Amino acid sequence: MNKSLTHGSWKIATIMGIPIRVHFSWFIVFGLITWSLSTHYFPKAAPELPVAAYWIKGTLAALLLFVSVAFHELSHSYISQRYHISISSITLFIFGGVAQLKDEPPDPKAEFRIAIAGPISSFLLSGIFFLIAINTAGGPSALFSYLARINLILGVFNLIPGFPMDGGRVLRAALWSRTKDFFYATKKASNFGQTIALFFLLFGLFLVFTGSSGGLWLLLLGWFLYMAAQSSYQQATLHEVLSGIKVKDVMARDLVTLNSSLTIDEAVDKYFLRYGYGYGGFPVMDDGKFLGIVTLKEIKDIPRKDWSGVKVSDIFVPHSKKWEITPDSDVMRALELMIKEDKGRIIVMENDKAVGLITRNGIARYLQIKGK
Missing domain, CATH: 3.10.580.10 (CBS-domain)
Structure with a gap:
């Protein structure tokens, strides 16, 4: 999965020695978020502003959202580096971001700390943006209220126990700690991730057939998670078979x-x-x-x-x-x-x-x- 993300992506910065890349799909969701916020959210949240201000705030909010996603991934990367795990790159794409670790965590405790760092960083940002929002008014308040909510959602969503999401990695850490078997833990967490993805797919289909909004996005997300979980399972199997082979x-x-x-x-x-x-x-x-x-x-x-x-x-x-x-x-x-x-x-x-x-x-x- 991670290898495919580097295709069609461009390096935009280097932070902590880690290349930050943007996948072409990022521009799709960036445009959709900007349009949605500029034509729906901000006109309702701050009706007194001119149209140009809505588009400026919509663009700024979309940019700050992806800065938040990058911060989330950098939090994973920072803890990874504390355990001497190198990071190939961080890629921002249509569903968020991926930090590509060169090695697996050395033990369950490291896995847990690396995984939980992302959601904690999102909750931290949510709190900061909330404090700014309640101390401002009008357009700025609407902007930071949106960022507070979206970071809260990002943190909670990533805690869903579907590997390779953060919650799935927390689950793998727990299974790994209990069984002392990294490959078994990875396979079980990946299987659970595929189950979660199938739920998203079925629920997305239900929303599509009932005419509810969000069904297509849920289908895409379910498909992506299923493929990622399947890839993780296959990689774990490959590692297990080739372990110790010279x-x-x-x-x-x-x-x-x-x-x-x-x-x-x-x-x-x-x-x-x-x-x-x-x-x-x-x-x-x-x-x-x-x-x-x-x-x-x-x-x-x-x-x-x-x-x-x-x-x-x-x-x-x-x-x-x-x-x-x-x-x-x-x-x-x-x-x-x-x-x-x-x-x-x-x-x-x-x-x-x-x-x-x-x-x-x-x-x-x-x-x-x-x-x-």
Whole structure:
């Protein structure tokens, strides 16, 4: 789920060393909130103001709402960093925000504190905005009253015990503490999250058929939560199966390599066609030195008529240290690296020597053999 959110998003700031990104869907809900507040809420709450003031306050309220969401996610991130858990980024999107943690919490207490920090921050903001609202009048009072209510709703909503929402993470912390089994706790919390999501979907359908407002949003929210919970369940299962498995147990040891002087024609005929689908890419070596990898993607970028005149040395992707792993590394770490770097395969290095290749297909075959 979290990986998909980075697509179609733009970095707008860095806070506490964490990139803050905005997903394109944020602009949709930003426009809807601004329009709704400017044409309905503020004209009723402060009828004495001119039309332009409603739109200014509507825009400001929408911006402050997403600042509140960012503050909520930064609260999670702050506590995470106290436990030495790095944060890849915070992404604001149509349903709020997501802080992408690089690692799981070390224990149930850390999980609970990280999870509860978000709702507490929303309740804190709600209280601050409420105090401002009761000490102002007219348009400002209406603005801060809205922000107080919406942050209260945000805090309460996130406490719904549906993983991966904050309440679901609190539930996982409780199950984890009781059973001492992180994977079991994650699966149970994810299952409960899917149940909550199904309730949203069914209730959303009921609202749609009865003509009530909010049904479509509830359907979208239910679908999103269901997919997120399902993804969390699958990831927990994957972690459990691959736990303790090392790269050396899964990697291909007999490297089939290409010489950089080969033409694309020769590479395709003698390697890609000969070794079949299982080899979507090959390491490029010269005199025993690993130079990089060439895949079908690079080949397809070259017109077919030019294959006889273009060499592997012209198209291979040069090796980078960030794209290598050691034989004793965990397979899960290798898989996360491939996902992060959007690679189908990475080289296994030992003492500055290429000793193997690990691929997503190879990991998938291992899981099939394990019956997962």
